[in-house]
Amino acid sequence: MADKRFSGVIGYALAPKKQNSFIRDSLVSLARSRGIDLVRVDSGRDLADQGPFDCVLHKLYGDDWKRQLTEFKARNPNAVILDAPEAIERLHNRISMLQVVSELKVDDRNETFGIPKQIVIYDKETLSDGQAWETLKFPVIAKPLVADGSAKSHKMALVFTHGALNKLKPPIVLQEFVNHGGVIFKVYVVGEHVRCVKRKSLPDVSEEKALGVSEDLLSFSQVSNLASRDMIDDDKYYMHMDDTEMPPQGFIIDIAAGLRRAMKLNLFNFDVIRDSRLGNRYLIIDINYFPGYAKMPGYEKVLTEFFCDVMCKKQQEEEQGEGDKAASPAEKEKEKSVQV
Numbered sequence: 570m571a572d573k574r575f576s577g578v579i580g581y582a583l584a585p586k587k588q589n590s591f592i593r594d595s596l597v598s599l600a601r602s603r604g605i606d607l608v609r610v611d612s613g614r615d616l617a618d619q620g621p622f623d624c625v626l627h628k629l630y631g632d633d634w635k636r637q638l639t640e641f642k643a644r645n646p647n648a649v650i651l652d653a654p655e656a657i658e659r660l661h662n663r664i665s666m667l668q669v670v671s672e673l674k675v676d677d678r679n680e681t682f683g684i685p686k687q688i689v690i691y692d693k694e695t696l697s698d699g700q701a702w703e704t705l706k707f708p709v710i711a712k713p714l715v716a717d718g719s720a721k722s723h724k725m726a727l728v729f730t731h732g733a734l735n736k737l738k739p740p741i742v743l744q745e746f747v748n749h750g751g752v753i754f755k756v757y758v759v760g761e762h763v764r765c766v767k768r769k770s771l772p773d774v775s776e777e778k779a780l781g782v783s784e785d786l787l788s789f790s791q792v793s794n795l796a797s798r799d800m801i802d803d804d805k806y807y808m809h810m811d812d813t814e815m816p817p818q819g820f821i822i823d824i825a826a827g828l829r830r831a832m833k834l835n836l837f838n839f840d841v842i843r844d845s846r847l848g849n850r851y852l853i854i855d856i857n858y859f860p861g862y863a864k865m866p867g868y869e870k871v872l873t874e875f876f877c878d879v880m881c882k883k884q885q886e887e888e889q890g891e892g893d894k895a896a897s898p899a900e901k902e903k904e905k906s907v908q909v
Contacts, residue, residue, distance in 0.1 A: 574604040575604045577876075577883075578621065579607050580625050581609060582629050584629065595869050596868070600876055603877055605876050608622070610627075615637055620648075622645070623883060624648060624650075625638070625648065625650050627651070628718075628858065630654075630717065649879055652834045652858075656833045660832075661715060661717050663855075664687075667853065669828060669832055670682070670853050671683075672827075673828065675820065675823045681849065682850070682853065684852055684854070685746075686705055686744070687745065688743050689740065689741070690739045691740045693739060696739065705743055705745050709727075709744060710725060710727060711742070711744075712744060715740075718857075724788065725788070730785040732785065737786075747846075749842035751773060752769070752843075753842055754768075754815070755768055755838055756825060757868075758828070758838060759835070759875045760829075760835045760836075760879070762871045769810065773845065816841065820851075834858065837857060838857050839853050840854050840857075
């Protein structure tokens with residue numbers, strides 16, 4: 570059966586780097602073949618003066634941009650905003666980001682999930698107070714509290730000793746490092762579409778290895794960058810990656826659906842590790858809004874299908890709205906009495 574065609578315009582407002590990686594000719598062409606045009610939002614003009622757009626796809630921040638979205642929505646009440654700024658902002662804080670995991674319920678599974686032990690340090694005084702982090706076992710991952718996509722927010726460190734904490738600059742989150750076989754599972758969520766891929770991660774750290782490192786703090790911006798530093802023979806260690814078993818697909822889909830409902834977001838990914846101590850225990854360590862989808866195999870098809878889903882739902886809601894308007898006062902009264 571041929572793919573259903575739609576007719577719609579999606580305006581995208583993205584930073585230059587994100588635009589270059591995401592808006593590829595292959596995506597634009599495939600979307601157009603289904604009747605969906607991707608049109609760049611002019612950052613030099615107010616959003617409300619542009620369009621018409623059936624949907625605005627964005628990853629911009631700041632009060633002025635929020636004002637523009639509000640004004641655009643007021644003028645175009647049927648337009649879809651992907652996603653609401655208020656929902657996105659929850660992911661800008663690494664504590665509130667993972668709190669949502671505790672709200673999830675995934676039933677009838679052999680697998681369990683959660684987050685690593687973590688605490689937030691707001692000032693230097695707390696760093697020197699041993700009681701503040703005595704529940705954490707070293708090594709720990711130190712991450713900036715703010716996760717706004719900037720280069721600064723990606724600067725992390727693997728910390729082996731209490732003394733090394735003095736080298737860090739609060740506010741930071743200290744997350745207990747859990748051995749996970751050197752493999753991280755990145756789960757991309759695009760509406761109801763879910764794709765899980767595996768990537769290199771930090772190698773396991775034994776007590777002997779932790780004592781043997783030449784530095785008590787190793788800085789990195791991506792976990793794969795640290796793999797060959799001081800820790801391991803990179804190629805030899807990761808030979809097993811192809812054999813690493815993926816998490817059960819149904820389990821991952823259930824978690825993705827739960828996160829999507831709880832966060833009210835359509836476009837995000839989350840990083841999952843398998844706790845080496847318990848083979849069926851999974852830990853969610855990070856959630857990112859509108860990630861680098863182009864790294865996901867076949868991203869064009871997944872995103873185009875999602876755009877079609879958005880247009881289909883919008884069309885159905887508009888038809889429902891027209892039907893409600895057309896109903897006679899007597900019919901509305903009858904429907905109300907039936908609902909009661």
